[in-house]
Amino acid sequence: MLDIANAQLIRQGQPVELPPKSFALLAYLAQRPGELVLKDTLLDVVWGRRFVSEGAVKTVVSELRAALRDDARAPLWIETVQRRGYRFVGRLQPLPFLRRGRCRPGGDPCGNLPLSLTPAIAREAEGAALDTLLANHRLVTLTGAAGVGKTRLALSRALARRTDYADGAWLLELAPLAADTCDEATLRATLASALQLDSAAAAANDALVRALRPMTLLLVVDNAEHVLRPLAPLLAHLHVQLPQLHLLVTSREPLHIPGEHVLRLAPLSVPAPEWTTTWPD
Ligand SMILES: Nc1ncnc2c1ncn2[C@@H]1O[C@H](COP(=O)(O)OP(=O)(O)OP(=O)(O)O)[C@@H](O)[C@H]1O
Ligand SMILES: [Mg+2]
Known part of the structure; x- marks a missing residue:
């Protein structure tokens, strides 16, 4: 395996x-x-x-x-x-299949998202905006500068919403992939592995579509900016072919593909100091 x-x-x-x-x-x-x-x-x-x-x-x-x-x-x-x-020439045994439809409100957590996030500071408005986008669109990209909190916000909203999707919410972490060698085959294999699909699903886009077709899930595609070139056409294809696939992408730059809804995250404003100096008029 x-x-x-x-x-x-x-x-x-x-x-x-x-x-x-x-x-x-x-x-x-x-x-x-x-x-x-x-x-x-x-x-x-x-x-x-x-x-x-x-x-x-x-x-x-x-x-x-x-x-x-x-x-x-x-x-x-x-x-x-x-x-x-x-x-x-080897024969690889598939990873255990994603168990379908086991995600129920109040039931077992479904998916592979990290479960422990320390409380977030002051992102309620952006969280609500992201929730609205996710409820109404199937391809949402959270953009913003490095370190602004994209991954953090995406994971926390996906975790909160994972029971809305019959097959849960899953994380495809792209940060470890090398920008210069990443191609569509690498992305398919990484996705099949993250979703615990049979490795045959990674052979071609059509095979991946067939494996994913029965599933209703939210896929968080995290830290995508360095592999946008092979990623954008792959996600565009999956988005069109799979009406039950919901995508939440975090990337410093948008994918620029049809159907994409972008939410740009601004830096957290610096809190006002508790002490102030007032100058006489
Ligand atoms: N609202 C928040 N409250 C508390 N900590 C936060 C918040 N947002 C982000 N952080 C922390 O700031 C750091 C950077 O956040 P994060 O990794 O989400 O940024 P990013 O925008 O995804 O960065 P990159 O562009 O490098 O992927 C992390 O340690 C994260 O836990
Ligand atoms: Mg990130």
Whole structure:
């Protein structure tokens, strides 16, 4: 089981310890099952080509094979394509399926949102405005400057509203994705992993649409600004194809796609000091 969102490989119920580069290489290959991935591509994706020779790819693949107890001559996971690259030939078990329709007011919390948020300061008006937008539109983007509180407000409103959606509210955290290597395939795989869908759902946009079609959920797509280029067309497609999908995106910049409603968050005003100095007229 490969949990890309949490950078974990789970084998027979136990996490397999993998160094970050090994995990990144495995995740890249596993998202392209059966596809030949060239050594050059892996150098770009995993090392960003920083003065690394092809030998580094070979070393990481050997480490991975050792961790997976795989054999290069009879591979069950990673096949070598002589002088060219590698191919993922493993069979990944899907993460447990998202259990549908179990979200009831007063029932179990539904989704994967962090449950503990310390009380927020002074965002009642923006929270109410966001609630109204979410109740009336299926694609809402919360924009604003870095650190202004977008993630915080989005998570707190999504958490409060999660029982309004039969399948709850789910977080797709994009901050860990690298801007230069993130493409639609990476986004699909990260989404499928976050929503605990079968990894086959990540194969293509249509497969993702099919997997999501029966669900009514709020998806919080958090910290999107650095991957807007591949994200915008993917979300535009999902938004059009899935009338029961509700999207709340946080991003420093809007997506600029049809159907998007933007709420711009201004910085919290500095509280008036309790002491004041009055100058004589
Ligand atoms: N209303 C609030 N009350 C208390 N703390 C807050 C509030 N809004 C934000 N914070 C805190 O400020 C910090 C930055 O907030 P947050 O991560 O939500 O900003 P952001 O706009 O999403 O930033 P970025 O653009 O980097 O994603 C966090 O530690 C958060 O807990
Ligand atoms: Mg944020």
